[in-house]
Amino acid sequence: MKYLSLVVSLGLVMQQSVQAEEVSPCIEGDACTLALYSETAGQWQFINPERAKQAFAPYSTFKIANTLILLESGQVNTTARYQIDLNRYPAQDWWFKTWREPDQNLKSAFNYSVLPLYRQWSADLGRAAYEQFIQQFSYGNQDVSGPVDGFWLGDSLQISAVQQVEFLRKYQHQQLGLKASTYRDFSPIFLQRQDEQARLFAKTGGGMLAKGQARGWYVGMVENQQGMHYFAFNMDADSFKSLAETRIKKALASLQSLKVTVPE
Template identity: 40%
Template structure:
């Protein structure tokens, strides 16, 4: 496992965030005793974790994996929500959202909140209502969806495997490094969407607020072709020191045990970095 802490990055001025991350890959081979290996001892060969500010990478575990593009699963609800808001498919945060049950029949094991009655965007987002978001993608349409992903430079921008499923172990892939760059562009209003859309998305993404910080995040997870399960946790934190972006993913043999590891690993890393 390769893992780096902030002091190793302060000598790289003037680089973009992604170039900082990429420039470190050559260092990983020489790192035999990472300085902050204790940050996430559970995060080994099948896990990566990145924490960054606007100017430097604070924590990077397994840089080879952090550059590996994988299915975003429900972390794609961040751009999907933003696109729907910006196009006016979702006009306000109180708008009831549902889906065509003839296209997406209710499946055993679905949480009732997905289908019992229409939900607002925040509820759909926080409860990862997959059929609601598949319907949103359909309502957005392929032409506009592709145009936005091109504009966002989101991952490989490939929606070819199906308009309502390309982010669910389909053609769309994104790395943890790219998630960080996307979140940074989102936060700083660099995605050429309306300020109102961004403000609404921020309300939807807020998962925790204390006197010391605000945490905005989204989980994601699903089955891969290998039979393994992939879990994501991405987002950013605002505190008195600024804004800090994070992305982590991990693989495991069983779905729910893998999903349950995401938040504890990431929260511990954010705590050790003094961010939350």
């Protein structure tokens, strides 16, 4: 299995991994894109629109769809505590400290991209369920032919920034064919920050490319006084460290450059 790159293919370095310095927004011609749909205005906006149509591996942004699938199927719930099965997924030197906690809840597993748990849950649920749900969601290229515990990490599943936004719109309007309780239970897991002006629901994702560079995502929704804004940002970087340090700030700076108010 191609899991050497898993260290860097997770959403890894979680939502808190951004340094304090200012980061410039994505601009035309850079190796990045932002696809934005503002619902009240009924308006799409793009930075580097051609790249916004290109499909890439979703990496850990797939945890949005995957967590919905796992909740809907009863594989997980919001009250249980979970442990990694170390017989199936032995601890590795590169595992993060947050992964080594003796148990996790669903919120921590989502926020910290605890890959061994998601691999475990996905393998237990099985390929047939993913084939059904991914088709039901019309998620990306709908190809789950890669390893059942890692097809979203570059093996087969691909999605564009535009398709990420379309999926999020279906999620928000409860058009994915799921129980009302699934949407309700996932919402606080998805929420990352809020203030008096706005709420941000989002997930990181990222992985290494064959040429040694890194590609990362930040996708989600901003709810503010102007309504709901759905976004998908991706970028390339010369290392995963550089990517992890900048992707969230660059995504949020890009949203602000298009006049979307984001929470502090």
